[in-house]
Amino acid sequence: xxxxxxxxxxxxxxxxxxxxxxxxxxxxxxxxxxxxxxxxxxxxxxxxxxxxxxxxxxxxxxxxxxxxxxxxxxxxxxxxxxxxxxxxxxxxxxxxxxxxxxxxxxxxxxxxxxxxxxxxxxxxxxxxxxxxxxxxxxxxxxxxxxxxxxxxxxxxxxxxxxxxxx
Numbered sequence: 001x002x003x004x005x006x007x008x009x010x011x012x013x014x015x016x017x018x019x020x021x022x023x024x025x026x027x028x029x030x031x032x033x034x035x036x037x038x039x040x041x042x043x044x045x046x047x048x049x050x051x052x053x054x055x056x057x058x059x060x061x062x063x064x065x066x067x068x069x070x071x072x073x074x075x076x077x078x079x080x081x082x083x084x085x086x087x088x089x090x091x092x093x094x095x096x097x098x099x100x101x102x103x104x105x106x107x108x109x110x111x112x113x114x115x116x117x118x119x120x121x122x123x124x125x126x127x128x129x130x131x132x133x134x135x136x137x138x139x140x141x142x143x144x145x146x147x148x149x150x151x152x153x154x155x156x157x158x159x160x161x162x163x164x165x166x
Contacts, residue, residue: 042090049087053080082119089116092144099142106139106146107132113150120155125163 056077063070114121114128121128 038090042087045083045087046091049080049084053077053084056080078119082116085116089147099145101140101142103138104141104143104146105137107137109143109146110150113147113154116147116151117154117158121158124158124161126158126161127166129166 056073060070060073060077063073110132111130
């Protein structure tokens with residue numbers, strides 16, 4: 001009787017493990033599908049963004065410095081560039097399936113990430129104080145994962161801060 005109960009418990013544990021693995025596989029499949037969808041959307045956005053960017057550059061070149069529309073055109077150009085960077089990051093993120101560990105300069109990656117969130121920070125009127133220590137800034141890491149970490153950190157921090165903070 002004890003052997004039967006032990007066998008039933010082992011069988012139930014195996015069934016639970018198979019269910020868990022099936023759920024994990026389903027989740028992985030959903031994530032892969034989302035990555036493919038994100039990549040497809042990013043590709044579709046690239047061409048119109050490039051056209052808008054070129055047209056805005058042309059308008060800016062034709063506008064004199066005292067024209068009140070110049071500032072508006074520059075803002076549109078900056079926002080199109082920001083969208084282009086987001087699309088580029090989305091494409092890079094969706095293409096990657098394996099970690100790519102390399103020697104990375106943390107200070108450079110922080111700066112590049114701050115460039116991506118510049119408009120988000122400016123919108124919240126948040127100033128960033130840069131205090132880097134050059135020694136020890138080289139590490140072995142996956143550059144894209146590190147940037148994603150910094151991006152999440154900066155946007156979450158700015159969302160938690162009051163406007164005008166540093």
